[in-house]
Amino acid sequence: xxIRWLLLxxxxxxxxxxxxxxxxxxxxxxxxxxxxxxxxxxYAWNLAQGRGYRGPSPDVIDHDHLTAYRPPVTSVTWAGxxxxxxxxxxxxxxxxxxxxxxxxxxxFAIGRRCFNERIxxxxxxxxxxxxxxxxxxxxxxxxxxxxxxYLFFLLACLWFAQHPTGLRALTSGILLGxxxxxxxxxxxxxxxxxxxxxxxFRRQPRALxxxxxxxxVSLLCLAPWTARNYHIFGKLIPxxxxxxxxxxxxxxxxxxxxxxxxxxxxxxxxxxxxVTRQLKAPNDEYERDRIARRLAIVWLKSHRDKWFFLVQxxxxxxxxxxxxxxxxxxxxxYFVTWGPILVLAGLAFFxxxxxxxxxxxxxWLIHLAIAHYIINSIxxxxxxxxxYPIEGLCIILACVSALWLWDKLRGVHAAST
Numbered sequence: 387x388x389i390r391w392l393l394l395x396x397x398x399x400x401x402x403x404x405x406x407x408x409x410x411x412x413x414x415x416x417x418x419x420x421x422x423x424x425x426x427x428x429y430a431w432n433l434a435q436g437r438g439y440r441g442p443s444p445d446v447i448d449h450d451h452l453t454a455y456r457p458p459v460t461s462v463t464w465a466g467x468x469x470x471x472x473x474x475x476x477x478x479x480x481x482x483x484x485x486x487x488x489x490x491x492x493x494f495a496i497g498r499r500c501f502n503e504r505i506x507x508x509x510x511x512x513x514x515x516x517x518x519x520x521x522x523x524x525x526x527x528x529x530x531x532x533x534x535x536y537l538f539f540l541l542a543c544l545w546f547a548q549h550p551t552g553l554r555a556l557t558s559g560i561l562l563g564x565x566x567x568x569x570x571x572x573x574x575x576x577x578x579x580x581x582x583x584x585x586x587f588r589r590q591p592r593a594l595x596x597x598x599x600x601x602x603v604s605l606l607c608l609a610p611w612t613a614r615n616y617h618i619f620g621k622l623i624p625x626x627x628x629x630x631x632x633x634x635x636x637x638x639x640x641x642x643x644x645x646x647x648x649x650x651x652x653x654x655x656x657x658x659x660x661v662t663r664q665l666k667a668p669n670d671e672y673e674r675d676r677i678a679r680r681l682a683i684v685w686l687k688s689h690r691d692k693w694f695f696l697v698q699x700x701x702x703x704x705x706x707x708x709x710x711x712x713x714x715x716x717x718x719x720y721f722v723t724w725g726p727i728l729v730l731a732g733l734a735f736f737x738x739x740x741x742x743x744x745x746x747x748x749x750w751l752i753h754l755a756i757a758h759y760i761i762n763s764i765x766x767x768x769x770x771x772x773x774y775p776i777e778g779l780c781i782i783l784a785c786v787s788a789l790w791l792w793d794k795l796r797g798v799h800a801a802s803t
Contacts, residue, residue: 392507393491400514401487404523408483411524414476423526426461429453431473433465439614443627443671445655454615454623455671459535459568460528475526482530483523490514492537493778499544500742500749501786508789509782516781517719522774532568533775539565540755540779543579543600547586547748550593559600563607570625571762571772576601578754586748619672627671630679634661636700636767637682642692646710649696649703651767654678697764704763709770720770727777730784738786752779 417423428441432450443455464478471477490510497506513519522529539561546554562579565572583597608624615623635641635651639658655662661681668674686693707725709717735753742750756776763772 389503389507393494393510396490396494396507396510396514397487400490400519401483403515404483404486404520405480407520408479408524413479414474416475417526425456426464426528427475427526429456429458429461430464431468433461434468434473444631445666445669445674446671447669452618453671454619454627456528456628457567457570457626458611459564460531463531478526479524485534486519486523486530487514489534489537489778492534492541493782495541496537496544496752496779497782497785499541499548500738500747500752500782505782505785505789508785509778512781512785513778516777517723518774518777521716522771527771528569529771529774532565532572533778535561535565535568536572536755536775537778540751543582543751544748546597546600547751550587550590550596552596552599555596555599556603559603560607562600562604566604566608566625567611569775570628571766572758573625574758574761575755576604578758579751582748582751582754586746621672623672627675630675630677630682632766634678634682634685636765637686637696639685641699641767642689642696649699649701649763649768651769700764700768701760704760704768704773724777727780727784730787731780734783734787734790738783752782755779 417427425442429439432438432440438452439454439458439461440450440452442449443451443453446453463481467477467481468474490513493513494506494510497509499506539558542554542558542561546558562572562575565575579601580598583594583600587594587597612622612624615621631654632651634654634657638652638654638661640652640656641647641650655665664677664681665674668677705728707721707728709720712720735756739750739753741747742753756779759773759776763769
């Protein structure tokens with residue numbers, strides 16, 4: 387069977403499994419009020435009705451105000467579906483299932499370009515049946531769209547490295563810009579892509595110049611959204627008004643002293659009464675986030691003795707296969723799937739990184755892509771679903787280890803017989 391047909395079969399299986407789980411869990415079930423899903427949906431439906439990007443944000447009394455609380459790509463995408471088909475959650479979930487199924491092709495392409503066709507195919511096949519992907523496809527969140535764009539950006543960069551042209555640099559930059567507006571934590575990729583470009587093309591001045599345009603184009607993509615936010619708030623808001631709150635959620639007395647929250651977060655208005663009073667006082671999302679950022683920085687400066695503890699706790703929680711909050715069945719699924727991938731990917735991470743650097747291969751970009759998640763977790767806090775965009779990359783590295791071990795064992799067995 388040709389590679390094309392194998393990939394088609396993998397994508398069909400991936401989409402079918404995701405749709406099956408989505409139907410089982412409620413294809414047209416609406417989001418719970420007050421949840422992240424509810425906020426994304428409210429913004430999208432208001433956009434579809436021509437009312438602008440408006441809806442609730444924390445501690446703002448008016449739940450129908452123009453907002454910059456969340457980056458726009460997810461809600462804008464849903465708004466397009468709502469505008470055409472009406473306010474239907476089933477179509478959003480079907481769209482997510484299809485998009486995540488197609489991501490298997492991107493994972494195959496990344497695996498093949500970085501290693502070989504066998505690695506790419508096995509990685510895509512694992513992604514097709516990846517239980518966490520099946521679960522996330524049912525949820526009305528940003529993970530599926532953000533993951534697809536992020537993986538596509540990485541693949542575009544690898545295409546660019548193979549044959550640096552202006553068009554490929556432009557494509558990579560646009561994809562990174564879209565990714566930033568899908569999930570603001572991808573902003574960490576900007577300083578990570580820079581050393582990749584500088585090192586990878588250090589002996590190719592023309593390619594280096596084109597590579598730097600990837601970053602420039604990605605920032606230009608933010609310009610319309612940033613200008614819109616400045617027009618509404620009179621403040622510079624490049625992405626969203628969540629960073630300060632996220633910083634405070636992951637750096638406070640509770641996460642530093644309560645074992646249940648080590649490496650994790652607690653909602654900022656639950657830290658103590660004084661913090662709650664200060665955050666609720668402005669009735670403005672920009673000011674609220676600014677105050678949260680100031681409180682977090684003050685706490686970090688006055689608790690330098692906690693820095694090492696926070697770093698190691700967040701690092702461990704960012705990668706752990708042992709979940710604490712969900713149901714027992716979901717914790718078990720997570721352990722038996724992510725656990726082996728984590729071990730095998732860990733074995734391959736540094737050897738493959740060193741090999742790519744020694745050979746001048748651009749594949750070490752995937753190591754930087756994984757590092758971006760860990761850096762985000764250490765600065766803010768670790769949450770398992772935020773890891774989803776890098777799990778496909780970890781599957782690729784895990785396959786490298788698994789096949790190396792398999793080939794070694796087979797060779798030993800052949801020699802002994």
